[in-house]
Amino acid sequence: MLTVLVVLLLLCVLLYRRRWRRTGHAVLALTLLVFFGIGCGALPRWLSDSLQHGYEVNPSIAWAPRNAIVVLGAGTAVVEDRPLQPSFFVDGRLLRAAQLYGACKAAGKECHVVASGGDSQGHGEPEAVVYGRALRALGIPEADIALESRSMSTWQNAQFSRPILAGYAPQHIVLVTSGIHLRRSLLYFAHFGIVPQPVAGDWVNARREVAPDSWNFFLMDVSLHEYLGILRYHVYNLLGWNAPKAPPLAA
Structure with missing residues (x-):
C-alpha cells in the first residue's frame, strides 16, 4: 500500500505541473483519505475482521478413531x-x-x-x-x-x-x-x-490510532494478499489455469 500511496503522490505532482488543479486536489484528497484510513486502523480492521469472521476460538471437535x-x-x-x-x-x-x-x-x-x-x-x-x-x-x-x-x-x-x-x-x-x-x-x-x-x-x-501506525499498514498488506489470493483462484478457474479439481479424499 505504501507503493500505491507513493504512486498517487507522484500522480498529484504530475497533475499540478500540468495545471490540472481540480483533478490534482481530488487525487491528493483521495491519497490522504487512504493514508489515514489505513494508518489509523479503519481499513485494515474492516478487511482483517471480515477474513476472520465466522471461525470459533475454541471449536468443538468430534475426534474420530x-x-x-x-x-x-x-x-x-x-x-x-x-x-x-x-x-x-x-x-x-x-x-x-x-x-x-x-x-x-x-x-x-x-x-x-x-x-x-x-x-x-x-x-x-x-x-x-x-x-x-x-x-x-x-x-x-x-x-x-x-x-x-x-x-x-x-x-x-x-x-x-x-x-x-x-x-x-x-x-x-x-x-x-x-x-x-x-x-x-x-x-x-x-x-x-x-x-x-x-x-x-x-x-x-488493527490498532485504533489518532496518528498513523506502521502495524496497520502491515496488516493492510496481509489482508489484501489474502483477498487477492482468493480473487486469483476464481479468475484462474474461469480461465482454466488451475489444476483440475481433485475428488474428495477418501477416509
Missing part, C-alpha cells in the same frame, strides 16, 4: 549461528496444533500432525523440518509427525499435503493456520478434495 492435524507454514527466522526458528506467525499455529494433539490423545484416539512448508525463503532448511523440531519439543512423538517439505505456497500446501493424507487415510482432518489465513486455505484445500475443520492458531486486530 483416526485423525490428522495439518499445520501450514509461515516462514522461518534466522537467529545468528543457531538452528532456524519458526517465524512470527508460526508459534501460535504450532502451539494450537500441540494442544489439539493432546486433546485427541486424551480422548483415546489416533492422531498424526502434518507440518507443511518448504524453504520458500531460501534459508537452507524447509519450514516443515523446523516446525517438526518445535512440535517434538512440545511433546509430540516423532512417529506421529509427518513432514511435507516441498510446498512454496498455500496452494502447494494443499496440493502436496493430499498424498500424505491419502496415505494415512484419516477419518477427520483439522486444519490449523492463522485466522486471517483460514478462508483462502480452506478454498485451496477444497480444490484438492480436502474439507478439514478449521482452527485458528492466532488472531490479529
